[in-house]
Amino acid sequence: MSNAPIVLLLSGVNLNLLGDREPEIYGTSTLADHVATATAAAEAHGLTIEHLQSNAESELVDAIHGARRRCAAIIFNPGAFTHYAWSLHDALAAFDGPIIELHLSNPAAREEWRKTSVVAPVATGTIAGFGGDGYRLAVDAVATLLK
16 A cells, blocks of 8 residues: 555546537546546556546545545536536645646636636646646646645
């Protein structure tokens, strides 16, 4: 069993449809592909990825609560929860470690309603608009922040 620091990778609503849903925006890679990218990047940094995808806001809140004092960092692609899920904001605010908000597309360059993030105020930083490369970039950011 590894003693590597755990990075909780959370995937929010509708991300289970990646690779099939709106490929012109989100690409053709599946969520499993993105998790594999993050896992490989984490291993290169001596970190372990633990992943959860849920379409239920309460399950994501429970996962964030469960990460407290157990995980070193959280990388979170909340999907549409980004724009209104204050319960996720509050749960993240209680986490003591780096939090990276992650988006495949650039929400600031899309519809007006996507320009608001309730996660950003409690995130250490945001990586958006780099497609699947964002997963590697997010892990690299976490590794740098944990040093």
